[in-house]
Amino acid sequence: GSREVPEALGQPRLPAAAGVGDADLHPHHHQGHPRRRGGPPPARDVPPPPPRQGLGPARHRRQRHRDEGRVQARGGPRREGPGARLRGAPRDRLLHRAAHSARALRRSPLSIRLKGITNDTKDPSVDTFRMVTLHMLKHFGVPLEGLELKIENRGAPPRGGGEVLLRVPNINSTLKAVNWIDEGMVKRIRGVTFSTNVSPQIENRILYAARGLFNKFIPDVHIFTDHRAGLSGGLSAGYGVSVVAETTTGCLISADATVSYPNVDEMSEQSKKPELMSPEDLGEQVASMLLEEVAQGGVVDSTHQGLLFMLCALCPPDVSKVRVGQLTPHAIESLRNIKEFLDVKFIIKPDPNSNTVTLKCVGAGVKNLARKIS
Structure with missing residues (x-):
């Protein structure tokens, strides 16, 4: 479906073992480049969207299209937009291209700044990406030193306003094949609750509800809180939680959930205000989701x-x-x-x-x- 399009578009740019050279992995050169002999024609990127009205002179519009999506070694590109999503499929594509493919197999570090929605119900949150996704790399021989995702501003739907900074160092090692079949037993549970532009007491209510269910099975449970207001809280109000179960063999099993307030400006006078899930119900829901993930088995x-x-x-x-x-x-x-x-x-x-x-x-x-x- 449409959710697989970003992944499918990103994978053709990953080089295979045969015929791989420096030009293949360079962001501005491909195998079979017009200035090089031999090889198939270069794969073209998806063309930029047509210019929107109100962007100024045509020269500025052309410059904007040239700059969109450009990945640079220094200075960090930006991916932003009102309510833009920076998780899920875009997140996986960035990791494929930045941490495991041509972007990370370069001779210089990479820095990417993303703006938009950081937590919602459609995709894993930036907390899950930071606590679980990045740590998967160590099982494949990638050192975690210098690999960082910094959450500068949080952004809840519908208006977003979040901002994160992803840093990927120069990786001098290669991926290694794994024999990863033993998930072990859960030894501790960690997590983080967040709230943006709402009362910080909501986080405590989420925390106590989740711990009440976890403590029936394991005593070592610690969930941090992260309250944001003003600029660091983004443009919309919301709250949520991300939890991770760590096993005796180093596996990390995650679950998260988010509740966001609707945009009052876009609601008509006749429309009913939707009922939001209470913090207590949210805490119990995400705890049940994590227990179900653990019960399914598997290393991820x-x-x-x-x-x-x-x-x-x-x-x-x-x-x-x-x-x-x-x-x-x-x-x-x-x-x-x-x-x-x-x-x-x-x-x-x-x-x-x-x-x-x-x-x-x-x-x-x-x-x-x-x-x-x-």
């Missing part, structure tokens, strides 16, 4: 299945073996995209005893040209 939660498969496909030509819970529609579509664009096929073996699925593949062998050759 359902949100990160597609990213896990992509990392396995980008590994050197060695066998990777992982175990996950029930495959989600997004994960199934990711497997199809990986097969089509990277020519990597997974062997899928369900386990009826644990209701989990074991997957094996041989990596495409993407090379790290930032690595020094002795």
